[in-house]
Structures are given as C-alpha cells and as structure tokens.
Amino acid sequence: MNYSYTPQSGAVKFTMILSGAVFALMMVLGLLMRAAQGEWLDIEPELFYQILTAHGAGMVGTAGLSGAAVMWYFLGRHIPLTKAVFWIFLSLFIAGVVFILGSIFVGGFAGGWTFLFPLPAMSGGLWEVGAAVSFMLGYTLIGVGFLIYYIEVGRQIIKRFGGLANALGWQLILGRKTDDIPPPAIVAAAAVVIFNSIAIVLGAAVLVVSIVNLLAPEFEVDALLAKNLIYFFGHVFINASIYMAVVAVYEIIPEYTGRPWKTTRIFAIAWNVVLIFVMAIYWHHLLQDTVLPAWMLITGQLVSYFSGIPLLAVTAFSLCVYIRGSNMKWDLTSALLVISIAGWSVGSIPASIDGMIAVNKVMHNTQWVPGHFHTYLLLGEVAMSFGFMAWLVRGKNIRTLSGLDKAAFITYVFGAVGFILVFLISGAASVPRRWAVHLPEWILQDRVGTIFAALVVLGTLGFVVRYVLGLIFENQASGDQISGDQNSGDMSSGGQPSLGQKA
Amino acid sequence: MTTRLIFPLLAALMGGGFLWQATDGLRAITAEEARRISVAENPRSVPETYLQAMDGAAIPLLPQKNETVLVEFIYTSCGDICQVAAFDFSEIRDQLALENADVRMISISFDPEQDTPEQLSYYGEAHNADGTLWTVARPVSLSEDQTLSDLLELFGVTVIANEWGGFEHNTAIHLIDENGQFSRVFDTDDVDQVVATVLESS
Amino acid sequence: MMFRYGVAAVFMASAFALSPFVVSDPVLHVLVQIPLLLLSGGLVASRITISKDIAYVYLIIALVTLIYWMLPRSIDAALSSTWYDVAKFVSLPLLVGAPLALSWKHIHPVLRGFLKANAISMLGILAFLYIHAPIRICNSYLVTDQQNLGYGFFFVAIALSLYWSWPLIFGAPTQRPPQRTRSQHLSYEGTSSMSSHPAVD
Ligand code: HEM
Numbered sequence: 001m002n003y004s005y006t007p008q009s010g011a012v013k014f015t016m017i018l019s020g021a022v023f024a025l026m027m028v029l030g031l032l033m034r035a036a037q038g039e040w041l042d043i044e045p046e047l048f049y050q051i052l053t054a055h056g057a058g059m060v061g062t063a064g065l066s067g068a069a070v071m072w073y074f075l076g077r078h079i080p081l082t083k084a085v086f087w088i089f090l091s092l093f094i095a096g097v098v099f100i101l102g103s104i105f106v107g108g109f110a111g112g113w114t115f116l117f118p119l120p121a122m123s124g125g126l127w128e129v130g131a132a133v134s135f136m137l138g139y140t141l142i143g144v145g146f147l148i149y150y151i152e153v154g155r156q157i158i159k160r161f162g163g164l165a166n167a168l169g170w171q172l173i174l175g176r177k178t179d180d181i182p183p184p185a186i187v188a189a190a191a192v193v194i195f196n197s198i199a200i201v202l203g204a205a206v207l208v209v210s211i212v213n214l215l216a217p218e219f220e221v222d223a224l225l226a227k228n229l230i231y232f233f234g235h236v237f238i239n240a241s242i243y244m245a246v247v248a249v250y251e252i253i254p255e256y257t258g259r260p261w262k263t264t265r266i267f268a269i270a271w272n273v274v275l276i277f278v279m280a281i282y283w284h285h286l287l288q289d290t291v292l293p294a295w296m297l298i299t300g301q302l303v304s305y306f307s308g309i310p311l312l313a314v315t316a317f318s319l320c321v322y323i324r325g326s327n328m329k330w331d332l333t334s335a336l337l338v339i340s341i342a343g344w345s346v347g348s349i350p351a352s353i354d355g356m357i358a359v360n361k362v363m364h365n366t367q368w369v370p371g372h373f374h375t376y377l378l379l380g381e382v383a384m385s386f387g388f389m390a391w392l393v394r395g396k397n398i399r400t401l402s403g404l405d406k407a408a409f410i411t412y413v414f415g416a417v418g419f420i421l422v423f424l425i426s427g428a429a430s431v432p433r434r435w436a437v438h439l440p441e442w443i444l445q446d447r448v449g450t451i452f453a454a455l456v457v458l459g460t461l462g463f464v465v466r467y468v469l470g471l472i473f474e475n476q477a478s479g480d481q482i483s484g485d486q487n488s489g490d491m492s493s494g495g496q497p498s499l500g501q502k503a
Numbered sequence: 504m505t506t507r508l509i510f511p512l513l514a515a516l517m518g519g520g521f522l523w524q525a526t527d528g529l530r531a532i533t534a535e536e537a538r539r540i541s542v543a544e545n546p547r548s549v550p551e552t553y554l555q556a557m558d559g560a561a562i563p564l565l566p567q568k569n570e571t572v573l574v575e576f577i578y579t580s581c582g583d584i585c586q587v588a589a590f591d592f593s594e595i596r597d598q599l600a601l602e603n604a605d606v607r608m609i610s611i612s613f614d615p616e617q618d619t620p621e622q623l624s625y626y627g628e629a630h631n632a633d634g635t636l637w638t639v640a641r642p643v644s645l646s647e648d649q650t651l652s653d654l655l656e657l658f659g660v661t662v663i664a665n666e667w668g669g670f671e672h673n674t675a676i677h678l679i680d681e682n683g684q685f686s687r688v689f690d691t692d693d694v695d696q697v698v699a700t701v702l703e704s705s
Numbered sequence: 706m707m708f709r710y711g712v713a714a715v716f717m718a719s720a721f722a723l724s725p726f727v728v729s730d731p732v733l734h735v736l737v738q739i740p741l742l743l744l745s746g747g748l749v750a751s752r753i754t755i756s757k758d759i760a761y762v763y764l765i766i767a768l769v770t771l772i773y774w775m776l777p778r779s780i781d782a783a784l785s786s787t788w789y790d791v792a793k794f795v796s797l798p799l800l801v802g803a804p805l806a807l808s809w810k811h812i813h814p815v816l817r818g819f820l821k822a823n824a825i826s827m828l829g830i831l832a833f834l835y836i837h838a839p840i841r842i843c844n845s846y847l848v849t850d851q852q853n854l855g856y857g858f859f860f861v862a863i864a865l866s867l868y869w870s871w872p873l874i875f876g877a878p879t880q881r882p883p884q885r886t887r888s889q890h891l892s893y894e895g896t897s898s899m900s901s902h903p904a905v906d
Binding site: 507510511514515518519521522525526531532533534535536537661663665666671673 | 729758759761762764765766768769772773776777778779781782785840841842843844845846847848
C-alpha cells in the first residue's frame with residue numbers, strides 16, 4: 001500500500017465511507033417508495049412524500065459530496081490543497097444534512113428536493129414554516145461548503161496555471177505553443193469550478209429570497225424567476241457531480257491501459273463547450289412554460305440535445321481507443337469505471353428525447369424522467385464513486401474480478417438496468433412521476449421495478465461492505481494504515497502549501 | 504492564540520447582539536414593521552384633537568366613553584391604495600355594525616387643502632361611509648402648537664409627494680383604545696383581526 | 706499619499722453635497738452616497754498596516770456595521786433623523802471602509818473569495834426583492850424609485866462579478882512553477898503505485 005503520496009487520503013476515505021453509507025440508506029428509501037407504489041408496502045402518502053423529498057435531496061447531495069471527494073483526491077496530485085478547507089466543507093455538509101433531515105422527519109417537510117416556489121410555503125397544514133426554513137437553511141449551508149471548496153480549488157489552480165483560461169486549455173485550443181498543458185483533471189476542475197460556483201451563488205440567492213418570503217410573506221417572490229433560478233441551480237449542481245466524479249476515470253484508467261490520459265485539443269474544446277452548455281440545459285424544463293419567449297424554448301431544445309454530447313463523445317471515444325489498443329485488465333474498479341461512462345452516455349439519450357418539445361409536453365411529468373436521471377446517476381456518477389472506492393482499497397496489484405466482486409458487480413448492473421428500464425417503460429406508458437398511490441394497471445410494473453431495485457441495493461451493500469472491510473484489512477496489514485495515511489496526508493498537505501506559496 | 508480567537512468571537516457576539524437590538528429581535532427590518540412593534544409595546548397617548556367631518560361638524564379624534572376608534576390616513580384623489588383600503592374599511596364597518604360594536608371609524612385626509620368637506624363627502628359617498636359608524640374627516644381646527652405633521656408623526660405615517668401630484672404613504676389601520684392610547688396597527692386587509700380586536704375590547 | 710487623502714476628501718465632500726438629493730432618490734443614496742463614504746474611509750486607511758491578530762475583529766466590525774446600513778429601516782432613519790444621518794456619515798467611513806481596508810490583506814484568501822461571492826449573491830437577493838416587492842420597503846421612497854434601486858443592485862452585481870472574475874479567468878501571465886515544485890510533482894508520480902503510469906507530460 002503506497003498511496004501516502006496523495007494528499008489527504010484520510011479525509012477522502014472517510015468521506016467515501018459516509019457517501020457509501022448514505023447512498024445505501026437512500027436506496028433503501030427508494031426501494032420503500034417503489035414497494036409502496038407496487039402496494040407491497042402500506043405507506044401513507046404523507047410519509048411517501050417525506051421519503052421522496054429525503055431521497056431526492058439526500059441522493060443529489062451525496063452525489064455532489066462523493067464527486068467532490070473524488071476530484072479533491074486527484075487534484076491533490078497536481079496542486080496543493082489546504083486540508084482544513086476540506087474539513088470545513090465536510091462539516092458544513094453534515095450540518096446541512098442535519099437541518100434537512102430534521103426538517104423532513106421532525107418537521108414533516110415534504111415539498112420535494114427542488115423546493116419549488118411556492119410549494120414550501122403552502123403545506124396545507126402538513127408542515128410549519130419553520131420546517132421549510134430549516135430545509136432551505138440546510139441547503140444554504142451545503143452550498144456555502146461547496147463554494148468554499150471551489151474557491152480553494154480555483155485559487156490553487158490559478159496559482160499554478162496562471163488563470164482559469166490556461167487551465168481550461170485555451171492555449172491548446174488557440175494553437176499557441178506551450179509545454180505546460182494542464183492535465184485532464186485540471187481541465188475538468190477548472191470548468192466545474194466556474195459553472196458550479198455560478199450555480200451556487202445564484203442558488204444561494206434564491207434560497208435566501210425564499211427564506212425571506214417564508215418569514216415575511218409580504219415580500220412576494222417573482223415565481224417565474226424563482227423557478228428559473230431553482231432549476232438552473234438544481235441542474236447545474238447535479239451535472240457537476242458527474243463532471244467531478246469523471247476525474248476518477250481520467251486518473252485511474254491509465255493504470256489499466258498503461259497509457260496516460262492526455263489533454264488533447266478536442267478534449268479541451270469539449271470541456272469548454274460543456275462549460276457553456278451545462279448552464280443552459282435546464283431550459284428544457286421550462287418547455288411547459290409557454291409564457292417564456294419562443295427563442296428561449298427553441299434554444300432550450302437544441303441545447304438539451306447537444307449539451308453533454310461533445311464531452312461524452314470525446315470521453316467515451318478516447319476510452320474505447322485506450323481500451324482497444326491495450327491489454328486492459330479487468331477488476332471491480334475498471335469494470336465500474338467503464339460501465340459508468342457507458343451509463344452516462346446512454347442516460348443522455350432519454351434526456352434528449354425528452355428535450356424535444358413535442359415529447360416534452362407528454363413525457364415530462366411521467367416516470368420517463370426518473371428513468372433518465374437514474375440512468376446517468378446509478379450507472380454513471382454512483383458507479384464512478386463505487387469504482388473509486390474499489391480503487392482506494394485495491395492495493396498495489398490489479399487482481400482479476402474475483403467471484404464475490406463479480407457477483408456484486410453483476411447484481412448491481414443487472415438490477416440497475418432492469419430498474420431503469422421499468423421506469424422508462426412506465427414513462428412511455430404515461431405513468432406519472434411523483435404519485436404515491438398508483439392505479440391498479442401500473443402495479444405489475446411497479447413490482448417488477450421493486451425486485452430490480454432490491455438487486456441494486458444488494459449490489460451496493462456488497463460494494464460498501466467490501467470497501468469498509470478493505471480499509472480495515474489495509475489497516476491491519478500495514479499497521480494502522482488509516483492513521484498512517486492521515487499522518488502522511490498531514491505531511492504532504494502541511495508541506496505543499498508552503499511550496500505553493502513559494503511558487 | 505487567545506487574541507486571535509477570543510477577540511473576534513467577542514466582536515461577533517457583540518455585533519450579533521447589536522443587530523438583534525437594531526432589528527427588534529429580528530422582527531423588524533423595515534421602518535413600517537418597527538413602527539408596529541413600537542406601538543404595540545409602548546402605546547402612545549393621543550392628545551385631544553378635533554377634526555372637521557365631511558358634514559362640516561367638528562368631531563373628537565379621541566374615543567368617547569367606552570368606545571374604540573379606528574383611524575386610517577388617506578387623500579381623496581388617491582387612485583389606488585386608498586381605494587382598496589377604503590373597500591377593506593367598509594367591510595370592517597359592515598361586520599362591526601352587525602355586532603353592534605361600540606366603535607367609530609375615521610378616514611383622515613392628510614391633504615386638508617384639497618380635501619374640502621365637499622371632496623370628503625364625495626369620497627364618503629363613493630365608499631358608503633354614511634357618517635354613522637364611519638366618517639371621513641380632515642384636520643383643520645388643529646391648534647397652533649399642534650400641526651398636521653405632529654399628528655402624522657404621532658401615528659408614524661410618512662407622506663411623500665409622487666410625480667403625478669399625488670402622494671405615497673404607508674397605509675394601515677390604527678387603533679385608539681378606550682383609554683385614548685394608540686396601541687395597535689393592522690394591515691388594511693387584515694379584516695378579521697381588526698374586527699376580533701375591536702369586539703374583544705368592547 | 707497626499708493624493709489619496711485628497712481623493713478621500715473629495716469623496717467625502719461629494720457625499721455631503723449629495724445630501725439634499727438623496728432625500729428623494731434611493732439610487733443616489735444607496736448606490737452613490739454610501740459607496741463614496743465607504744471609499745473615502747478605505748482610501749485613508751489603505752496604506753496603514755495593522756497587526757494580523759486584530760484583523761478579524763476589524764472585519765467583523767465592518768461587516769456588522771455594513772449589515773446595519775443594509776436594513777431598510779436604517780436608511781429610513783437616516784432620512785428622518787439628523788442623528789442617524791450623522792451616524793451614517795461617521796460610521797460608514799470609520800467603521801466599514803477603513804477597517805475593511807485595514808484587515809483585507811490579512812484575511813485568508815478563501816474567506817476573501819467567499820466574501821466577494823457573498824456580496825454578489827446579496828446584491829442579487831436585494832435586486833430580486835426590491836424589483837418585485839409589492840410593499841414599500843422604505844417609507845421615505847416611492848415604489849417606482851424602489852424598483853429602480855432594485856435594478857441598480859442588479860447592475861452592480863453584474864459589474865462586480867465581471868470585475869472580480871476577469872483576473873481569475875485570464876489571470877497573470879502563466880507562471881511556470883519554479884523547478885522545485887515541478888520536481889516534487891514528478892517525484893509524486895515516481896513514488897506512486899502506478900509505475901505503469903508515465904509522467905503526465
Ligand atoms: C436502488 C436505487 C434507487 C431506487 C430504488 C430509487 C427509487 C426512486 C423512486 C421510486 C423515485 C420516485 C419516482 C417517482 O417519481 O414516481 C425516485 C426519485 C428520485 N431519485 Fe431515486 N432511486 C434509487 C437511486 C437513486 C440514486 C442513486 C439517485 C441519485 C444519485 C436518485 C435520485 C433520485 C431523485 C433526484 C429523484 C426525484 C425525486 C423527486 O421527484 O422529487 N435515486 N427514486
């Protein structure tokens with residue numbers, strides 16, 4: 001075990017335990033919802049909506065958290081990062097989660113993870129204003145944590161590369177001569193820092209405005225503007241989680257193919273395109289708002305078609321090229337990372353279909369939508385995180401997929417594919433999303449979905465338990481490895497900033 | 504270490520305390536909210552004042568015997584807020600009349616130059632203020648040392664001219680209780696609350 | 706040095722000169738007069754150095770005072786009471802502008818970035834509320850002027866975000882790290898488990 005060169009592996013490993021546990025827990029909540037829709041469980045609609053809110057907020061938050069941990073870890077190979085910032089980020093995150101869970105399960109808040117104005121204020125007596133305020137305060141805390149994280153990352157990137165433009169590979173794009181090409185992790189980080197900081201600043205603004213409105217209702221809120229800001233924030237944030245986690249692919253896959261993942265001109269262009277487009281995809285959400293000008297709707301359609309495509313194409317294509325030409329070794333890590341790129345690509349297709357205006361009018365409130373985002377989350381971001389976790393405990397040598405690993409992997413992927421297909425099929429058959437009680441003719445699909453979901457939960461438990469056991473064994477094998485790691489993390493992060501200051 | 508930690512902490516605590524004070528315990532960030540809290544916590548005595556009602560008669564502003572007086576400030580050529588407020592006022596009058604409440608309601612013009620008794624009665628007619636429970640009046644017979652601006656200041660009403668020759672002002676319903684204390688301020692559309700409070704006190 | 710004091714004096718004098726006009730125009734009041742007062746305080750203090758130990762106290766004093774003057778009721782009070790107006794002329798330069806300038810260089814860069822982001826967010830919030838609020842937020846100002854102020858906040862937010870983010874994007878000319886960092890960086894690669902992973906460059 002010789003990962004001690006990577007800064008702050010202790011903090012990151014701890015964060016991944018947390019992420020894995022919360023992913024598993026939230027999946028169980030998802031399973032409960034699916035079973036309730038299939039009438040295998042009797043859950044009151046009130047509780048169902050609380051669970052839906054917790055599942056949505058919890059999953060999106062954890063996706064962000066695990067993505068942030070992945071990126072922090074690998075950026076540590078290229079720039080010095082201040083350790084304290086990560087702990088502040090993590091503490092704010094956990095504090096936010098406490099507020100959110102309290103608001104849902106103590107305060108009874110069930111306004112959905114998107115806290116769409118004015119729903120939080122109109123509980124019909126189900127929850128007090130305080131619960132809605134606490135929910136939004138929780139989001140605000142998490143947002144502040146992320147902002148601080150990005151400021152640190154951005155600042156160190158700027159110190160090292162002289163500006164975000166350089167870190168985004170503009171010199172390469174413009175064909176200037178340079179021998180200081182930013183590695184893929186830096187390009188990705190620079191893009192995410194820009195678009196997610198913008199999203200968070202705007203998101204924080206709409207959160208505070210909503211809180212003011214809850215506390216002092218005479219301050220009315222412009223509903224259309226609020227909706228725009230909320231969707232902007234939500235979409236960019238969830239997209240950013242993938243764009244952060246994909247760094248794991250860039251940094252780990254080369255170990256398996258034996259070829260470095262290089263920043264090419266096309267690669268840099270793709271990331272710059274994403275940087276612009278990711279901020280406009282949410283427009284397809286507004287296709288139902290006929291009050292918006294037509295050009296916005298049309299742009300929304302085009303953009304949602306093409307937003308992720310260039311990057312996906314470049315990433316997926318390079319991945320294929322790297323794999324083809326090499327003697328790729330398969331273990332749990334590489335299998336999960338490769339499937340994550342596949343899942344991410346496939347997950348974008350239903351989104352593009354949904355983005356077509358004609359279809360949008362019909363599909364947008366069906367289970368087609370959860371079908372689409374569960375694809376790129378379960379088989380995308382979450383698979384990347386699990387792949388990263390497997391890599392963290394892999395050890396020096398790549399072993400081939402062992403029996404248990406193989407079983408967990410197959411269970412997870414098979415379950416996820418089935419679970420998602422059922423959502424998509426139900427969606428195409430116009431089964432609405434976010435309904436606690438389903439009509440009799442939908443029950444069969446719901447039950448099939450439940451069975452697949454149970455497989456996903458099983459596979460996930462396998463990954464998480466394996467990871468925790470891995471950390472423990474690693475500890476025993478190398479004599480208190482975690483604390484050893486933390487110490488060396490301390491050393492490297494203690495040593496590096498001073499280097500950075502001299503730089 | 505201590506200075507680095509303790510002093511900022513102290514400063515933050517004191518700053519927090521100061522802002523808490525400055526916002527009446529986070530309850531009031533606007534002057535209007537502050538006025539309402541101040542009045543509710545420290546009612547203000549209303550001096551003896553006479554107004555000229557729309558029929559030309561002089562009427563007292565202060566409550567007589569055990570009655571309660573509700574006051575709003577208007578100007579009769581007001582195009583928007585006053586009209587809406589007058590509608591709410593008539594709603595309150597109707598409910599209180601049904602209950603036989605011991606109350607008088609006065610719409611006071613803060614533009615006595617323009618709002619002659621004739622003008623006032625047009626306004627009264629338009630809103631069905633017939634002078635029994637609810638009348639429209641202007642401050643004319645104020646004494647030397649009691650001016651319109653004193654009156655407005657007592658009630659905390661700010662009037663500023665707008666660009667079309669009218670005024671903007673904070674609209675509200677002001678309650679003078681049977682002891683002659685100005686002790687509550689309500690939103691004009693807070694009809695139920697106003698009615699309940701009046702009935703409680705009489 | 707004299708020059709800075711001169712400019713500060715001019716700012717202060719302009720702020721005084723604006724007094725009769727701010728009564729009827731919140732944009733002048735909040736987006737011209739108050740910034741002038743802040744800048745005059747900041748300019749006077751900008752070259753003085755203070756101990757790092759006390760920097761965060763100064764920062765807190767500045768933030769608390771600034772928050773106080775962001776309350777609509779304080780703005781109203783400054784218009785209706787001479788005492789509050791005097792307090793405004795004294796406290797904005799002395800308790801906000803100056804301490805901010807004094808402490809700024811000692812504040813951790815991450816916190817500085819956060820404060821800037823927060824300022825932009827806050828201006829957005831004010832714009833959002835002031836443009837749309839159906840109520841009068843300041844008793845002393847007309848609703849239309851209040852909306853103008855909201856748009857003013859919006860434009861300031863845009864301007865500040867451009868001003869602050871421009872150097873982040875284009876930055877200083879590329880500074881190649883000195884050799885030491887570079888070799889350190891490579892040696893990380895060298896000690897890594899991925900002997901199969903060639904150096905990135
Ligand atoms: C075993 C795994 C999972 C199961 C069984 C599950 C189940 C569900 C169900 C039943 C719904 C409600 C569908 C409806 O609207 O009718 C839902 C919504 C949702 N899920 Fe999952 N899910 C799983 C994993 C995930 C993951 C990994 C993520 C994200 C990282 C996620 C994010 C969401 C979000 C954001 C919603 C939307 C909530 C809303 O409509 O407000 N889920 N999920």
